[in-house]
Amino acid sequence: MEDKNLTRRQMVQRMALAIGGTLVAPTVLLESCSFDPDTSTAGPERLAILDAIAETIIPRTTTAGARDARIGAFIDVMIRDCYYPEMQEKLNAGIQEIAVEGKHALGGAFEEASQKDREGFIGVYDAAAAADGSHFFRTLKELTMLGYFTSEEAAADGVINYEPVPTRYDGCAPVDENTKVFYSNI
Amino acid sequence: MAEDKMHYDAIVVGSGISGGWAAKELTEKGLKVLMLERGKNVEHIKDYTNTNKDPWEFPHRGRATTAQEDRNPVLKRDYALNELNPDWWVDDQDCPYTEKKRFDWYRGYHVGGRSLMWGRQSYRWNREDFLANEKEGIATPWPIGYDDMAPWYTHVEKFAGLSGSHEDMDVLPDSVYLHAMDLNCVEQTAADRIRKAFDEKRRLIIGRTSNIAVPHHGRTGCQYRNKCWLGCPYGGYFSTQASTLPAAMATGNLTLRPHSIVKELIYDKDGKKAKGVVVLDAETNMTYEYTAPIVFLNASALNSTWILMNSATDVWEGGLGSSSGELGHNLMDHHFRVGASGTWEGDQDKYYFGGRPTGFYIPRFRNWGDDKRDYVRGFGYQGSASRGDWRRGVRELGIGADFKENISKPGPWTMGMTGFGEVLPYHENKIELDRTKTDKWGLPVLSFDAQLRENEAKMRLDMRQDAIEMLESAGFKDVAGWESDYALGMGIHEMGTARMGTAPENSVLNKWNQVWDAPNVFVTDGAAMTSASCVNPSLTYMAMTARAADYAVKELKKGTL
Numbered sequence: 001m002e003d004k005n006l007t008r009r010q011m012v013q014r015m016a017l018a019i020g021g022t023l024v025a026p027t028v029l030l031e032s033c034s035f036d037p038d039t040s041t042a043g044p045e046r047l048a049i050l051d052a053i054a055e056t057i058i059p060r061t062t063t064a065g066a067r068d069a070r071i072g073a074f075i076d077v078m079i080r081d082c083y084y085p086e087m088q089e090k091l092n093a094g095i096q097e098i099a100v101e102g103k104h105a106l107g108g109a110f111e112e113a114s115q116k117d118r119e120g121f122i123g124v125y126d127a128a129a130a131a132d133g134s135h136f137f138r139t140l141k142e143l144t145m146l147g148y149f150t151s152e153e154a155a156a157d158g159v160i161n162y163e164p165v166p167t168r169y170d171g172c173a174p175v176d177e178n179t180k181v182f183y184s185n186i
Numbered sequence: 187m188a189e190d191k192m193h194y195d196a197i198v199v200g201s202g203i204s205g206g207w208a209a210k211e212l213t214e215k216g217l218k219v220l221m222l223e224r225g226k227n228v229e230h231i232k233d234y235t236n237t238n239k240d241p242w243e244f245p246h247r248g249r250a251t252t253a254q255e256d257r258n259p260v261l262k263r264d265y266a267l268n269e270l271n272p273d274w275w276v277d278d279q280d281c282p283y284t285e286k287k288r289f290d291w292y293r294g295y296h297v298g299g300r301s302l303m304w305g306r307q308s309y310r311w312n313r314e315d316f317l318a319n320e321k322e323g324i325a326t327p328w329p330i331g332y333d334d335m336a337p338w339y340t341h342v343e344k345f346a347g348l349s350g351s352h353e354d355m356d357v358l359p360d361s362v363y364l365h366a367m368d369l370n371c372v373e374q375t376a377a378d379r380i381r382k383a384f385d386e387k388r389r390l391i392i393g394r395t396s397n398i399a400v401p402h403h404g405r406t407g408c409q410y411r412n413k414c415w416l417g418c419p420y421g422g423y424f425s426t427q428a429s430t431l432p433a434a435m436a437t438g439n440l441t442l443r444p445h446s447i448v449k450e451l452i453y454d455k456d457g458k459k460a461k462g463v464v465v466l467d468a469e470t471n472m473t474y475e476y477t478a479p480i481v482f483l484n485a486s487a488l489n490s491t492w493i494l495m496n497s498a499t500d501v502w503e504g505g506l507g508s509s510s511g512e513l514g515h516n517l518m519d520h521h522f523r524v525g526a527s528g529t530w531e532g533d534q535d536k537y538y539f540g541g542r543p544t545g546f547y548i549p550r551f552r553n554w555g556d557d558k559r560d561y562v563r564g565f566g567y568q569g570s571a572s573r574g575d576w577r578r579g580v581r582e583l584g585i586g587a588d589f590k591e592n593i594s595k596p597g598p599w600t601m602g603m604t605g606f607g608e609v610l611p612y613h614e615n616k617i618e619l620d621r622t623k624t625d626k627w628g629l630p631v632l633s634f635d636a637q638l639r640e641n642e643a644k645m646r647l648d649m650r651q652d653a654i655e656m657l658e659s660a661g662f663k664d665v666a667g668w669e670s671d672y673a674l675g676m677g678i679h680e681m682g683t684a685r686m687g688t689a690p691e692n693s694v695l696n697k698w699n700q701v702w703d704a705p706n707v708f709v710t711d712g713a714a715m716t717s718a719s720c721v722n723p724s725l726t727y728m729a730m731t732a733r734a735a736d737y738a739v740k741e742l743k744k745g746t747l
Contacts, residue, residue, distance in 0.1 A: 035242040057585045081251040130583040142580045149576040150241035166410040169540035171370035181575045
């Protein structure tokens with residue numbers, strides 16, 4: 001991951017030099033830091049259950065999964081900072097329900113169950129959220145996807161086509177079955 | 187702050203789009219200019235703090251926190267409240283205002299103003315835009331016409347750098363372009379079909395924008411990152427920092443003073459002109475007086491009017507320019523957030539690469555030529571076609587490996603557009619000083635009392651229906667009209683409140699943007715607008731400012747100011 005990052009920065013600098021004119025100050029480029037969530041208010045159990053829910057939605061395949069991208073920590077920060085108490089309580093109650101009911105249904109801790117078993121259990125929540133936009137799971141799914149598809153891991157593994165400095169625009173580019181979503185910003 | 191020099195040849199109040207142009211033109215003509223900016227300095231590139239960050243470096247991926255929302259009840263009404271450039275939007279607690287009726291006021295108090303965050307769409311007004319008030323007996327006639335403005339449009343376009351296509355349409359006169367950006371394949375097909383279906387009367391063209399992808403006056407040009415509003419280290423778009431400020435600084439004639447709130451103009455009632463300005467230092471709360479034979483007010487439309495309202499109140503209770511009875515009146519914006527969208531079944535083997543910093547534009551066609559509606563004026567559309575990304579997966583059924591694989595591929599094509607309609611200049615739509623409420627610096631705030639009226643309501647029906655009609659005629663499926671919450675101000679195109687006119691009885695400013703009651707005071711931002719057209723206004727402010735600056739310097743040399 002770090003190598004890829006350096007390569008990108010070197011690429012940006014090289015390109016800026018090649019273009020001439022206004023350059024990006026190197027200090028600006030080196031200030032870049034990676035995803036560094038403040039998890040000081042979350043316990044390890046909460047992060048584990050959130051990671052497991054997110055991983056159920058976006059599992060590791062040949063590419064990074066949600067747990068690799070620390071989406072549990074991302075969701076915790078988002079719930080803490082971006083939602084008011086009423087919604088926080090609704091989301092936290094839903095997470096608690098998944099933990100308790102999951103343990104009951106799967107015969108052991110939800111986060112320790114297999115991906116297949118977790119998918120079977122979470123599928124019910126996903127169906128409910130697809131039918132009802134106000135269902136707590138709709139928000140958990142949205143946060144999982146927002147966090148994952150804007151993560152360094154998804155970019156580095158080519159799950160999205162992340163080009164920080166495209167340098168050109170092609171309004172009619174061909175695609176094949178391997179083409180990934182082009183990502184330019186948030 | 188060096189306080190040795192208190193007298194200049196000209197003072198420019200504000201450093202946004204029009205203030206930057208005033209400073210450039212006046213300094214290049216040899217005047218020693220003091221540019222006052224109420225907010226902090228923002229240095230080109232160095233202070234674009236977030237522009238080179240990757241998305242994962244933002245803990246909330248761009249979204250506002252509840253702490254931000256609690257502090258900013260106005261900003262949170264739209265995209266202005268976010269994690270990416272929060273320092274460039276005015277803090278609602280420091281700078282409150284009064285809403286007799288809802289008005290969304292999104293402000294940028296820093297060097298460069300909203301030139302750093304603007305939408306960059308750049309269109310000339312057409313000949314009829316300047317004539318409509320007079321022909322229809324609405325408000326008051328413009329004192330200038332297209333021919334007065336045309337050479338100045340050309341002048342500012344050459345320096346600002348525009349991209350767009352030459353279309354030779356009376357309704358949307360061409361500008362000077364360095365190049366054009368491309369429509370994507372779906373937009374191009376739609377353009378061809380709409381042109382044919384509506385017999386050339388409706389046209390879909392690439393948006394005309396102050397973005398350039400070629401080197402221009404020391405700027406590298408657009409890299410298609412589509413992150414303009416974080417500040418562009420490549421100088422890809424026109425801003426004060428990328429364009430006018432370096433030109434003005436290069437003359438050696440410009441002094442820029444940030445943290446300088448202009449409280450009022452110093453009015454000489456015997457000489458009937460302004461002697462200078464009173465500045466409140468926003469950091470120290472000390473006041474200073476600066477003098478100059480010329481003052482340009484470019485504080486943004488409603489703040490330029492605020493300064494006039496606070497000036498010469500011993501002569502006119504309502505302030506300088508209030509003798510006309512029009513100061514603070516005729517507040518305008520562009521009304522939008524109504525249109526349609528649809529899906530496209532073809533071109534599944536086509537996609538786009540790069541973040542294009544503009545969409546398409548459909549110029550006005552209503553009440554144009556032989557078209558006649560039950561309202562006056564018209565609207566244009568802005569929109570784009572795109573393929574879905576991960577967001578489409580949120581509401582769809584699906585989790586797990588197959589879902590992940592599917593959602594990482596480009597989704598279906600959709601195309602959407604919103605109209606941007608002209609708001610008429612109603613005398614009843616107004617701002618006033620509210621002396622019962624003060625801001626962080628103890629200064630009185632503005633009070634808003636304005637609303638859309640019948641003409642706009644009728645127009646909005648067409649804005650929705652015509653969009654549906656065009657998408658359907660172009661072959662889009664599942665076409666649906668939509669309308670979302672719009673309040674005046676949301677267009678961030680505040681216009682009027684110190685309009686130009688033909689006589690002191692009907693207007694605050696004359697045909698050279700001079701205050702009738704103080705001819706050495708020029709107002710060349712949105713405040714000066716006598717009507718609104720339906721096209722984005724900033725290019726017109728640039729041209730108007732350059733025109734007025736040229737006149738001001740000539741008159742100064744003649745000794746008439």
